């Protein structure tokens with residue numbers, strides 16, 4: 001089955017040869033073709049180019065998209081989409097003056113979500129999460145990473161990971177799974193962190209690895225959660241199972257999580273609201289992608305990742321949503337891209353690069369996702385008639401998406 005899209009006002013993020021990622025001043029470059037065509041066959045991109053050079057294609061379905069822009073679907077490399085219930089009450093508590101940390105200390109936060117998730121059946125958890133998967137696909141996301149971390153017991157962590165696997169089997173969107181057993185310390189282990197980490201490492205991790213339930217390993221490396229020492233212990237153990245680190249660091253405090261990540265060859269270090277010069281230095285000459293989560297900064301009213309400083313220092317940057325019930329109850333990558341432009345002073349080109357090819361890299365998907373390239377997945381967004389791709393972040397909060405194709409199928 002072949003479909004040909006013609007008269008595309010602008011085809012965005014085109015590549016002749018797939019690149020791994022973009023960094024530094026290259027992030028300002030967003031290759032496009034004006035007045036273009038795009039041919040897809042089955043689930044892959046088959047050809048694209050300028051209308052004036054379009055060869056004659058036989059027996060293809062032809063769709064005229066005059067006035068509309070096509071860009072690759074978003075690659076959301078950091079989410080916690082599998083969760084039970086919500087935390088609206090904590091939202092009100094924060095409006096009334098409590099901080100995210102104060103709520104967590106009182107037993108709310110991640111532990112609140114864990115309690116709800118433990119009491120939810122696997123089927124119900126799947127149904128609740130499937131609604132969100134469908135929602136983000138409609139918003140233009142074509143690949144997503146999902147973490148465990150609201151189970152915090154062997155049974156419930158495995159339940160979460162099995163739900164993630166079933167979602168990956170049932171939906172066309174590509175899903176990568178991350179084991180985040182070390183997300184918070186369950187209250188029963190309040191005075192015995194070592195014992196909880198022993199369980200994560202000795203009891204849960206081997207099953208996760210044996211049943212191939214996760215691609216990546218994560219830990220919340222933060223004051224009051226897990227230390228750099230805890231992080232190194234976990235990453236060392238997971239390395240023996242071949243699990244690649246993608247870790248939560250520098251959200252509230254910079255305590256050396258970036259260094260631990262780079263030391264263990266993390267694919268990404270995520271959050272980075274608090275960045276010291278030495279953290280930027282460490283990331284230079286590493287293969288670790290820094291990932292910013294501006295919707296989390298927006299929702300919690302905490303600092304934004306210093307994107308300008310990092311990109312100007314020569315680093316790459318990816319953008320992700322962090323979709324979760326506590327710090328970011330939104331998986332809208334269009335809003336993420338807007339917020340990166342508005343609050344982090346990224347240009348539309350930088351933000352689109354960060355949310356497509358760099359997001360793909362941060363999930364190990366850069367060979368198949370993140371750009372319009374022959375042989376990559378036919379994953380793309382068709383906008384409404386809009387003046388330019390910069391209109392997407394400019395018109396923040398509005399939906400400029402007309403339709404989304406994932407693996408060649410209309411969502």
Ligand code: NIG
Nearest residue numbers: 109110220322324325326327
């Ligand atoms: O990335 N910071 C750690 N984990 C999540 C939030 C978890 C929650 O509050 O439920 C985050 O923001």
Ligand code: FE
Nearest residue numbers: 078080248322
């Ligand atoms: Fe997160």
